Amino acid sequence: MPNEGALSHIRVLDLSRVLAGPWASQMLGDLGAEVIKIEQPGKGDDTRAWGPPFVTDAAGQPVESAYFLCANRNKKSVVLDMATADGQARLLELVASCDVLIENFKVGGLKKYGLDYESLSRIHPRLVYCSITGFGQTGPYAPRPGYDFMVQGLGGLMSLTGFPEGSEGAGPVKVGVALTDVLTGLHAVSGILAALAWRERSGEGQHIDLALLDVQVSCLANQALNYLVTGTPPRRLGNSHPSIVPYEAFPTADGDMILAVGNDSQFASFCGASGQPQWSTDPRFATNAARVEHRLLLVPLLRQLTVQRTTAEWIALLERANVPCGPINDLEQVFADAQVRARGLHVDIPHAAAGTVPTVASPLRLSKTPVQYRRGPPVLGADTSEVLAGLARGAL
Numbered sequence: 001m002p003n004e005g006a007l008s009h010i011r012v013l014d015l016s017r018v019l020a021g022p023w024a025s026q027m028l029g030d031l032g033a034e035v036i037k038i039e040q041p042g043k044g045d046d047t048r049a050w051g052p053p054f055v056t057d058a059a060g061q062p063v064e065s066a067y068f069l070c071a072n073r074n075k076k077s078v079v080l081d082m083a084t085a086d087g088q089a090r091l092l093e094l095v096a097s098c099d100v101l102i103e104n105f106k107v108g109g110l111k112k113y114g115l116d117y118e119s120l121s122r123i124h125p126r127l128v129y130c131s132i133t134g135f136g137q138t139g140p141y142a143p144r145p146g147y148d149f150m151v152q153g154l155g156g157l158m159s160l161t162g163f164p165e166g167s168e169g170a171g172p173v174k175v176g177v178a179l180t181d182v183l184t185g186l187h188a189v190s191g192i193l194a195a196l197a198w199r200e201r202s203g204e205g206q207h208i209d210l211a212l213l214d215v216q217v218s219c220l221a222n223q224a225l226n227y228l229v230t231g232t233p234p235r236r237l238g239n240s241h242p243s244i245v246p247y248e249a250f251p252t253a254d255g256d257m258i259l260a261v262g263n264d265s266q267f268a269s270f271c272g273a274s275g276q277p278q279w280s281t282d283p284r285f286a287t288n289a290a291r292v293e294h295r296l297l298l299v300p301l302l303r304q305l306t307v308q309r310t311t312a313e314w315i316a317l318l319e320r321a322n323v324p325c326g327p328i329n330d331l332e333q334v335f336a337d338a339q340v341r342a343r344g345l346h347v348d349i350p351h352a353a354a355g356t357v358p359t360v361a362s363p364l365r366l367s368k369t370p371v372q373y374r375r376g377p378p379v380l381g382a383d384t385s386e387v388l389a390g391l392a393r394g395a396l
Contacts, residue, residue, distance in 0.1 A: 005032015006369040010196065011396075013094055014038065014075065015103040015115070017045040019148070019178050020132050020212065022071040023185030025102055028192065029074030030362045030371045036094065036387060037075045037378070044079075044380040045072070055354045063353040069377050071185075073349060073359055076375070076383035082113050090388065095120055095127065097396040100192055104132040107142045117207040127205040128195040130188050136211035146212050148178040155180070155216030160223055163238040172236070184215045245291035245298060246270075249328065250306040257311045259302070260324040264288060273321035274305060351376040 010033040014025040022037075022045070029035040039045055047067040054062035055069065078094075081087040092114070095101060101120070103110060110116045117129040131137065134146010152158050152174050162173035191208040199205055217224065223234050226242060234242055241247035246267075249256050261267045264287055268280040279285050279301075284294040291298055306314065311327050318325045329337065335346050344361055351357040362371040390396040 003032055003034075003372065003374060004369060005030075005372060006366065008032035008034075010034070010100060011098045012036065012100040012102065013091075013098040015101065015105070015110075016132060017104065018047055019071055019181040020184040020188070021102050021104045021130075022047075023182055024130070024132075024188035024192070025075065026071050026073060027185065027189045027362070028100070029375075030364070030373075032369065032372070033100075035075040036098070036383075037072065037077050038082075038091065038094075039077055039079055039380060041079045041081050041381075044077070047071075048380065055351070055357050057353050058355065064351070064357070064377065064379075069357055069359065072377040073373060074375050075378055076387060077378035077381055078384045078387045079381035080384075082115065088113050088115070090391065091115060092123075093391050094387075094396070096124055097391075098127070099196065100128045100130065102130045102132070102188065102192075106145060107131075107133055107137055121205065121207070125205060126199060126203065128192055128199065128208070129205065130192055130195075130208040130210060132184060132188060132210045132212075134212050136214060137209045141213070148181045148212065149174055151180045151212040151216050155213050156220055156224075157216060160220075160234055160236060162236045164236050167238065170236070180212050180216045183219050184210060184212050187215050240295070240299075243292065244288060245295050246302055248299075250303055252306055252309060252311040252314055254310045256328050257306070257314055258326045258328060259306070259318075260326075262324065266323055267291070269321045270318065270323045273317055273323065276305065347373055349373045349376040352379045352382060 007028060010028070012025055012028050012033050012035045014021065014035055014037045016022055016025065017039075025033075025035045025037070037045075043049075045068060048065055050067040051062070051065035053066045055064050055066065057063050080090055082091055095115070103115075108116070111119070114120075117127075117131070120127055120129065133142070134151060135141035135144055152161075153172070157180070158172040158174055161175060163170045188208070188210055191210060195206050195208060222243065226232075226234050239249040244262065246259050246261050248259065250259050259270070261270055264280075267285070267288075271277050271280040279298075283290065285291050285298055309317070315325055315327065327333070334340055340346075347359050347361045348356045349359050357376055359373065359376075364371055387396065
């Protein structure tokens, strides 16, 4: 498949592993960049072993973890041991041919190999060098290792996630995916693209210092500002919203649904459609501020109402009234959903050992340079000979 991506002129050296860094390099690969993933001999990225589940070959033998597959398409795998002189020399040759380097070693961990930003920028001043760590390159926590789960707790997200104190199942809960890692990967891509844009004007590369903790705190969004404005830490509200009512999950006759009323007009439409028009003119409920103030009165009334119809009946009724609502799907239902299918979010791509493997499509829809799935996630070391031979020929 010819590479016509927006970043087809960019080469990325990916020294990262697990999720945040690989998520960023996969996105760059989706956009057309050539991504060379450096892996440890005999082991590779830690996530290759993070299973089950694993995909299997024709004989039913496990060949790759689902976790690894989620973040490593559109890459080449090169096995090098950076602890050896030969490995370091090859890496320095690769760096010279690359535009971007992504790494997630501990602070200072690459200096002993001569692969830190200060060393590399002297020989390749155009290099965009992205370091991803738990806590950044500065500050008292800089030397510490950092993992998504830890940072969800330390960075305040788990103080907001879970059911309120005193209710059944109360207590802190992490998000069901490694969201801090994913958000850090997204921020890495933004920073790298900004640095490449600056390089076009200045001719200079730069160092991007990206920390999971910084990303987590910055993404607390309205909840962070709620605290900074009031001085009062927000507390866990379960599925409720601190500033909008009704905006939460409600029980139905056969399950649950989401009701996401964002303004007073939508609330009036809900009241009319559900047979309770008097609520929209009740001074306790007529405005969002009033509904937030009288949350403990309104929400029980709504729960008594919503259990009278099935989820499908409510959704059909409320969609006709232009009231935002929806089901709470498991992943089987997600990938069977008509809209998800229409948008092509499940894609099968070739894999050297398994034949084909599933992937979740990129959400980016570019009209001139669409995302291409040029390569499935690579088998460990699959591209070592090709890439090193290219170095020898001066073709990289």
